[in-house]
Amino acid sequence: MRKITLLMLLFSMATFSLWAGGYQVRLQGQKQTGIGLIGTPFAFGASSIFYNPGSLSFMKEEYSLSGGVSAINSNVIFREKDSDYIARTNNKLSTPFYFYGATKVIDDLSVGVGVYTPFGSSTTWDDDWHGRYLIQNIALSAIFIQPTVSYKIKDIIGIGAGLSIVLGSVDLNQKLPAPVNGEVNLNGKSTALGFNIGGYFRPNEKFNIGIDYRSNVNMKVEDGDTKFTNIPTALASDFPPTGKFNAELPLPANLDFGLSYQLTEKFLLAAEMNYVFWSAYDSLIIDFKENNETLQDSRNPREYSNSLIFRLGGEYKFTEKLIARAGVYYDPTPTNEDYFTPETVSLDQFAFTLGLSYLPVKGLSIDLSYLQLEGLESDKNYSPENFAGTYKTRAFIPGIGLSYNF
Amino acid sequence: MKYRYILFIGLAAVLFACQPELDDFSTSQGSADFSTYVALGNSLTAGYADGSLYRTSQLNSYPSILAEQFKKAGGGNFVQPLMNGEYGILPGKLKLGYSTDCLGTTGLSPLPSNGALDAITPLGYQVNNLGVPGAKSFHLLAQGYGDMAGIGVYANPYYARFASSALSTVVGDAIAMMPTFYTLWIGNNDVLYYAIAGGVGDTITGQSTFTFAMNTIVMGLASTGAKGAIANIPDITGIPFFTTIPSNGYVVSQNQADSLNMFLGGYGFHYEAGPNYFIIEDANAPLGFRQMVAGELLLLTLPQDSLKCAYWGGFNPILQIPVAIPGQYVLTNDEILNIENAVVGYNATIESLANQYDLAYIDMNAKMQDLSDEIITNGVTLNAEFVTGNAFSLDGIHLTPMGYAYIANEFIRGINSKYGSTLPVVSLTDYQSVILP
Structure with missing residues (x-):
């Protein structure tokens, strides 16, 4: 039975990795989403808590509230190497949401709190799909709660900082290959801390510069639940029905730098770069509390690389009550050539966005957004398990939000 | 008007075609003919x-x-x-x-x-x-x-x-x-x-x-x-038929090894505490049997109870004789x-x-x-x-x-x-x- 130990390396799916790569979509404000997910060079009010705490202090009214929800509909298609086998994901709709509230303490000092879900998705493959020994399905959620303070100096410079309390959970299923032919479920929760600091510079009314740094958040699952099912009697002692595991995964730091310029009275243009410190994701280690000769801890290489995202967007003000937005961006995959797993189908992505705000009464804005991501067709391999094929992805994400400033 | 309508549908299709597509695998017979x-x-x-x-x-x-x-x-x-x-x-x-x-x-x-x-x-x-x-x-x-x-x-x-x-x-x-x-x-x-x-x-x-x-x-x-x-x-x-039973599966203690060496050492046999090579029949050996050597194989058909309980491949302490594995179970x-x-x-x-x-x-x-x-x-x-x-x-x-x-x-x-x-x-x-x- 020694060789089963090797088979156990199949714990190759990341518990959290859907937070990774292409699924780190910053749907934390419908206005920002509409304009190519650019956020740092704007002062749209309370949603600055996420995008740039530095610009929060530039809120115009005494109170600012903002909330919204998006519907992520993402699909992956996979064709096995040298084979006519094709599989598609059967993903459930996932619905990241956000809510922010902020107030001015004094004219130059604002405080607020945001609750948002920047990472959360699900990938579901069919039960008998050919990658079932790598991942069957995975569901993740992470809720960030971020109290924030922001201060501005002479209406030119704003600085701000927030502390993020991150509540995460994961649930995943994987089949165990022959001769085990069973299944495993891992389910765990984690709590972690991070921070978000930003600076906002407005040299004149037309030109805005934003810079923001969101820290790495190290998500640790301690004493997560392991469930083994359909294990042959002959191996029952090696795979106890219930057990515990530890695992951790870094949610990488982001450094964002953005510019916006009011070209004409009606037309604004913006650009942003995000540097994502993905190299923090080196490997996924599942540490089973009870090991035996067969059930060993599993160490799965990921070896992500840092990535740089480019965004371009524009806003056009038709009337005081109707504003349209559009944007594009390119998000290169942080994944490693040799360690591309179907639990995180993160390809080089091209995306475009559309947005619309309607302001029926003073202070109230109804914000709509649409984001479409195209993962570019690419041949990939997870070499430790020799799982190779061609992937392509598409996600379309409509969103709706409300903001009220008074 | 009609043109604009088509354009609109085309745009809607691009926006809302939620499924990505890949070309199917292109199967062909080349210069072969698989019909029969x-x-x-x-x-x-x-x-x-x-x-x-x-x-x-x-x-x-x-x-x-x-x-x-x-x-x-x-x-x-x-x-x-x-x-x-x-x-x-x-x-x-x-x-x-x-x-x-x-x-x-x-x-x-x-x-x-x-x-x-x-x-x-x-x-x-x-x-x-x-x-x-x-x-x-x-x-x-x-x-x-x-x-x-x-x-x-x-x-x-x-x-x-x-x-x-x-x-x-x-x-x-x-x-x-x-x-x-x-x-x-x-x-x-x-x-x-x-x-x-x-x-x-x-x-x-x-x-x-x-x-x-x-x-x-x-x-x-x-x-x-x-x-x-x-x-x-x-x-x-x-194949597993020849590789499953180890040729050196005869486990002895230091005492047993010492007495085996005293008894058989003169004929080229050697024992140490732990696993040792089994004894097999060999008509060409001076005694008609010998210890296996590296690379030799035992067959899966070898009755394992005989190894475990009838002293096959080892030494029968009651009769004080070595018991050789028959040649039909061995690839020399x-x-x-x-x-x-x-x-x-x-x-x-x-x-x-x-x-x-x-x-x-x-x-x-x-x-x-x-x-x-x-x-x-x-x-x-x-x-x-x-x-x-x-x-x-x-x-x-x-x-x-x-x-x-x-x-x-x-x-x-x-x-x-x-x-x-x-x-x-x-x-x-x-x-x-x-x-x-």
């Missing part, structure tokens, strides 16, 4: 597994898997001499079960699995899979090999089921199918039967006999104009060398035939070596580990459906490479291996 495919070979071609040829194992034979892929590129119907039941025509099927050994220890091992056998009667129809368990190279040319009246004497019951007449030959029946494509994998038994008899009780087919037989077979098939693929012979000593290095030399010669013949007749040449020797070492695909690991290695069935010689799928893929790769076809491979994850209780 016949498979020639032995038990491996028939789909033999778990000590038997039974319906499910036949359905997972590599020719059956190949034929399914051929059908995607113009291949026709593929008829196999299917059994009705799951126990074949002869007893001997194995299943995994619990048994208690002479020491009272209960463990998993292959056990006889008895059920209703198929009758040995003529099927009355032509078959595309002409794999005959037990066949050696020259048997494919032997008249009477399918004679019902000769079963147990000169005929083979598996061939007798589908032989076109009492005097037909396997190759003749294959030619009568008017094949457009064939696969040929024969010659394993020309050394295997010698090997599984422990080098006693069977002989290795001589090189000249083998060469003559192979030449005649391939020449006959070539007369139909069919294209084909021919596979060479794997090094059989790497001399015997292994005989096998290896024969395989080298056979494979030279097969390769030159492949070149001469411009056939796809499948280096199954290398591919089976890869399999024995370790193949990982889609998260499944295959190797030559007995029971748990996924590749070999419970007889330790023949393959599991997953193992046969691996063989089919190697044929597909070789055929694609030779004929410029693009046949898709199969995924090993779609096939079973040994099921643990």
Whole structure:
């Protein structure tokens, strides 16, 4: 039975990795989403808590509230190497949401709190799909709660900082290959801390510069639940029905730098770069509390690389009550050539966005957004398990939000 | 107006077509013609597994898997001499079960699995899979090999089921199918039967006999104009049948080692505390028995209770005598060398035939070596580990459906490479291996 130990390396799916790569979509404000997910060079009010705490202090009214929800509909298609086998994901709709509230303490000092879900998705493959020994399905959620303070100096410079309390959970299923032919479920929760600091510079009314740094958040699952099912009697002692595991995964730091310029009275243009410190994701280690000769801890290489995202967007003000937005961006995959797993189908992505705000009464804005991501067709391999094929992805994400400033 | 309407629908389609698409795999036959495919070979071609040829194992034979892929590129119907039941025509099927050994220890091992056998009667129809368990190279040319009246004497019951007449030959029946494509994998038994008899009780087919037989077979098939693929012979000593029982499994204490060395040390025996080489019969040894040496192999058929409780391979402390393992359970290095030399010669013949007749040449020797070492695909690991290695069935010689799928893929790769076809491979994850209780 020694060789089963090797088979156990199949714990190759990341518990959290859907937070990774292409699924780190910053749907934390419908206005920002509409304009190519650019956020740092704007002062749209309370949603600055996420995008740039530095610009929060530039809120115009005494109170600012903002909330919204998006519907992520993402699909992956996979064709096995040298084979006519094709599989598609059967993903459930996932619905990241956000809510922010902020107030001015004094004219130059604002405080607020945001609750948002920047990472959360699900990938579901069919039960008998050919990658079932790598991942069957995975569901993740992470809720960030971020109290924030922001201060501005002479209406030119704003600085701000927030502390993020991150509540995460994961649930995943994987089949165990022959001769085990069973299944495993891992389910765990984690709590972690991070921070978000930003600076906002407005040299004149037309030109805005934003810079923001969101820290790495190290998500640790301690004493997560392991469930083994359909294990042959002959191996029952090696795979106890219930057990515990530890695992951790870094949610990488982001450094964002953005510019916006009011070209004409009606037309604004913006650009942003995000540097994502993905190299923090080196490997996924599942540490089973009870090991035996067969059930060993599993160490799965990921070896992500840092990535740089480019965004371009524009806003056009038709009337005081109707504003349209559009944007594009390119998000290169942080994944490693040799360690591309179907639990995180993160390809080089091209995306475009559309947005619309309607302001029926003073202070109230109804914000709509649409984001479409195209993962570019690419041949990939997870070499430790020799799982190779061609992937392509598409996600379309409509969103709706409300903001009220008074 | 109409134009604008179409544009609008087009835009909507781009925006809301939620499913990404990939081109389908493009299957083509290249310069091959798979419309009538016949498979020639032995038990491996028939789909033999778990000590038997039974319906499910036949359905997972590599020719059956190949034929399914051929059908995607113009291949026709593929008829196999299917059994009705799951126990074949002869007893001997194995299943995994619990048994208690002479020491009272209960463990998993292959056990006889008895059920209703198929009758040995003529099927009355032509078959595309002409794999005959037990066949050696020259048997494919032997008249009477399918004679019902000769079963147990000169005929083979598996061939007798589908032989076109009492005097037909396997190759003749294959030619009568008017094949457009064939696969040929024969010659394993020309050394295997010698090997599984422990080098006693069977002989290795001589090189000249083998060469003559192979030449005649391939020449006959070539007369139909069919294209084909021919596979060479794997090094059989790497299969679980020979590698599962360790040759140095005789465990002694320091005291036992000391007294054994005192007793037998003068004859070249050597013992240390821990595992030691077993004692085997050897007519050429001064005592008529000797200790095994590195590289020598024990057969899976060796009764393990005799090792554990009857002092086989060790020393009987009651009678104060060494107990040698009978030669029929042992492959000595001399015997292994005989096998290896024969395989080298056979494979030279097969390769030159492949070149001469411009056939796809499948280096199954290398591919089976890869399999024995370790193949990982889609998260499944295959190797030559007995029971748990996924590749070999419970007889330790023949393959599991997953193992046969691996063989089919190697044929597909070789055929694609030779004929410029693009046949898709199969995924090993779609096939079973040994099921643990």
